[in-house]
Amino acid sequence: MATGRTHRPATRSRGIPEATVARLPLYLRALTALSERSVPTVSSEELAAAAGVNSAKLRKDFSYLGSYGTRGVGYDVEYLVYQISRELGLTQDWPVVIVGIGNLGAALANYGGFASRGFRVAALIDADPAMAGKPVAGLPVRHTDELESIIRDNGVSIGVIATPAGAAQQVCDRLVAAGVTSILNFAPTVLSVPDGVDVRKVDLSIELQILAFHEQRKAGEESGPAAAAASRTGAPARTAPVAGSGKGPEGDVPAVMPA
Amino acid sequence: MATGRTHRPATRSRGIPEATVARLPLYLRALTALSERSVPTVSSEELAAAAGVNSAKLRKDFSYLGSYGTRGVGYDVEYLVYQISRELGLTQDWPVVIVGIGNLGAALANYGGFASRGFRVAALIDADPAMAGKPVAGLPVRHTDELESIIRDNGVSIGVIATPAGAAQQVCDRLVAAGVTSILNFAPTVLSVPDGVDVRKVDLSIELQILAFHEQRKAGEESGPAAAAASRTGAPARTAPVAGSGKGPEGDVPAVMPA
DNA sequence: CACTGTGAAACGCTTCACAGCA
DNA sequence: TGCTGTGAAGCGTTTCACAGTG
Known part of the structure; x- marks a missing residue:
């Protein structure tokens, strides 16, 4: 995950949650695609599906920008494209x-x-x-x-x-x-x-390592949750190679055992 | 931020929070650097600084893996490198x-x-x-x-x-x-x-758009928070170009006005 | 005595569920 | 009736603060 640091540390910058800001580009992309197909309006349900989020989240997100939808109808695609672009500062170069x-x-x-x-x-x-x-x-x-x-x-x-x-x-x-x-x-x-x-x-590299973590879990779960649990209890660490053998510049395996 | 979907939706996969998993590679990188400099131990404070997080978070993260530190001393670098590598599934190729x-x-x-x-x-x-x-x-x-x-x-x-x-x-x-x-x-x-x-x-593209959002806020804050607030009240939308001019395939500006 | 490990509080985000409006 | 907008509840994460310990 590419996460930023040095955001507004304490208060949200003028009311829009950081998590919402991070999703606006996603909505914008989906809306742009709809716009190109000349779709005039979308429901939160449809747009959410296109953006890969759930509709409650999307509606909540949009509520931070203002009330840009029409009850019973949905959102005007062109209008929303413009509002989000403006909010993101994309109306300037x-x-x-x-x-x-x-x-x-x-x-x-x-x-x-x-x-x-x-x-x-x-x-x-x-x-x-x-x-x-x-x-x-x-x-x-x-x-x-x-x-x-x-x-x-x-x-x-x-x-x-x-x-x-x-x-x-x-x-x-x-x-x-x-x-x-x-x-x-x-x-x-x-x-x-x-x-x-x-x-x-x-x-x-970080993204791959996160995937590897989950991948490993999937493999471990083959024999039920118990197997996965066992592989984390310290005892299996005994299968570790002896320290000092050195298969490269990367840190080797420790000789220490867990408490 | 490059965030995944389709994680474990409900329960955490065997106790380690997703947010912690995402930081393990960061710790691992910092630890590897220390290992290469043959540093034997680090305190949570030092390691946290190297990884760009705060020390309370780091200690909490490590507590999910087990008690791998020594009070009054810190963490054994080599040992921690191995434990994190194993947890992330990096002991296999x-x-x-x-x-x-x-x-x-x-x-x-x-x-x-x-x-x-x-x-x-x-x-x-x-x-x-x-x-x-x-x-x-x-x-x-x-x-x-x-x-x-x-x-x-x-x-x-x-x-x-x-x-x-x-x-x-x-x-x-x-x-x-x-x-x-x-x-x-x-x-x-x-x-x-x-x-x-x-x-x-x-x-x-999403990362840049998020940066643009914050960048815009910085510029708007020059004249105090009031200025930034004013630029979001719908009235300025009137400065929008007329729809239908078409400067490209990307969505143009809407003719609709806010409620 | 310095530093880890961790309950508990604080915080922000997500989800629910429904009131309110077109 | 259909869909938005939103209080309120639920969850996960961060931070605090200090008890515990080598």
Whole structure:
């Protein structure tokens, strides 16, 4: 899960719960699809199904935005598209920079959904001088030296970090110092930022590990819940290899036993 | 945030809260770094800082796994690495397939953190016949026709979907039919899957939209909370362009006014 | 004495269930 | 009648604060 930190810590920012904000883009996408098919109205039930949530949640979410529906009828698709777009700040264009044009950075630069909805790639930035000037997704890659001037000249407030983990904090610091206040981090590191800067992270490895956890549970449940329980009681830890054998740089197995 | 659906709907799977599971990989990463620096023990305070959470949360999280710390001392790094790895199911290797070898799929295939922790790319699959056989990240791309046999032959239970949105559901259905029970979806679509299959999604566009929301709030707060509130009262909707002008396939602005 | 482990309180989110309106 | 909008209940998560212990 790519969860952000540094949200409004205490109070909700003007009444809309964070969980609701996170779902608005989902609704918007579903509504846009309906709009393209010229569907005039949707019920909460239909829209909820399209967005993959339940209808009570959807209605509650929309109630935070105001009363935009019609009882007995549903929601006006076009109107709702506009209201949600406005609420999300997508009626204006957001210039973004992508820092780190490796495989991932290039993929992001080429990602269409990027430009389609209020976001514009203002620049691609990479530390490798050999990359400088090379066109990626129609834009010339700029060198890191230009980072500050690019951000200031374009009024960029959103930065995407797609560098290796080792460079991420440093890039982050420079982005923030230059005026960026929202960061989407693809590097597998915890970024520390001053108050007022939002960070959201996307981490493939974490997502896979969460899936692995559930996958393991499924396998363990084959012999009933008892089997799954037994594999967690400490005793099976005895099957652990002896410490110090070393099958790689990754942490080995401990010699310690649980209490 | 890339949040999955189809978790255990009601009861927690054997006592560990979902929120805790989602943080275990974070702790594991921090612990691995400590392990590589041969640090023998950490306090909850230190580890929490490294993982970007607060220490009370971390202690509570670890308490679900068992009592693995020593009062007055802290946690044994190696031991904890092993316990968390085991809990996450990373002591075994998980073969994964990546479907859709475009920019993103290639980036994922090349992503190192992939292999480093319990995951092994069993195959890269693409629908484009021209891609077949081409090496990406050292593996030859296989054609979609082989999807079922690849999954069965390799005992793959985790699939990564990096196809265009339009192909995602179909690919998903085939993966599930062939035996995959966990899916990481990068395509901007809601996937529907049968019970027992876990889906987690990673969606760049949604993350950016959430950032834009907060970014907008920051800008609005310059003139105090009153200004931000005013911009949500419906009256400003009058500034909306007239519907029907059409600047593209994306939904335009509605002609309807709020109640 | 420092730090873990954990009840209990606080909080936010989800779900229920139905009043209210078109 | 059909569907929205919403109080209120229910749940899961976070935070507090301190008892327990090596």
